[in-house]
Amino acid sequence: MSAWRRADVDRWLGRALPGRCVFCLAALPGEFPWCEACFAGLPWNVPACPGCGEPQPGGEAGRRCGHCLRRPPAFDRARVPLRYEAEVAGLVQRFKFDASPRAGRLLLDLLSTGLPEDVRAWPEALVPVPLHPRRARERGFDQALWLARRLGRHLGCPLLRAERSRDTPTQRGLDRGKRRTNLRAAFHVPEGLPGRVALVDDVVTTGATLDALSVACRSAGSREVEAWAVARTPLHDR
Known part of the structure; x- marks a missing residue:
């Protein structure tokens, strides 16, 4: 269709x-x-690694995964309430590739509902994961910015914009290490960020993009950084 x-x-x-x-x-x-x-x-992301949001086996609840123990991400913790499966995957695809406002509204409601009240009150600013301007023009739609703007209005939290200073090659097919290399120095964030910021995206695959943006946010003044997204791709689906 x-x-x-x-x-x-x-x-x-x-x-x-x-x-x-x-x-x-x-x-x-x-x-x-x-x-x-x-x-x-719905495919709730429970249990999940508190560090990166990686879906975990039932007996691992509350423990950081092996990746986070070996190389902790630059963000302090991830808040990703759902897994990228079943109905959620369908909603994300319609939102991301067809710009469906109905799908976007549902994903926004699910993200907000999946965040505890104290977590929603935590950030001093939201920072959406930016597309490079060329990609934004080609697609005509920036899904992370769409989500962050509406979430910020709902939470009464200001929105601050980062820039994608380098048009990186596609991340598809790259493992975690190659994604990190691909994104090195890819983001610019203006100086003077508040102490607590939450990064906003639709889907987390390996977390490399959020990791790179977190590094830029810390360089711009943030002391604590959380990664917020609607869904996390399970390891076996990558």
Whole structure:
């Protein structure tokens, strides 16, 4: 289905199915756009490494993964409530590649709901992961900026912009180490960042992009950096 047809279906569903679960179309008694059963059945990223958000086996809850123990990321902790699987993967693809506002709104609601209240109140600023200007022009849509702007308004938190100073080659097919090398010195952040910032992106694969941006944020004055994203790609899917 083409992008404009998907957007057309999104608009039609928004008008024609008020009060229905966005996943199963069951009647909704509450304020959220999903029913309890579908919400519980989403691929929640639990347990996950508290350092990088890597999905963990059941017995590893609360422990940092081997990658974080060997080479801790430049950010202090990751907040990634969902895994990039099933319904969540479909929503991300429609949002990222088709610019579906309905999918984006759902992902934003899921991210906000998946963050505890004290975490939502923690940052002094949000910094979206930037696209290079050429990529932004080609795509016509910057998904991280879209999410961060709306999340910032919801949280009452200011938005600060970083720049992608180097148009890096695609990260697809690269392992963790090569991704880090690919992104070295790729970001510029203006001086004078507040002490606590949260980086915002849609999906985390290896965390290399967030790691590189965290280095730039610390150089610009931040003492603590968290990485926030909607979903994390499980290791076996990379």
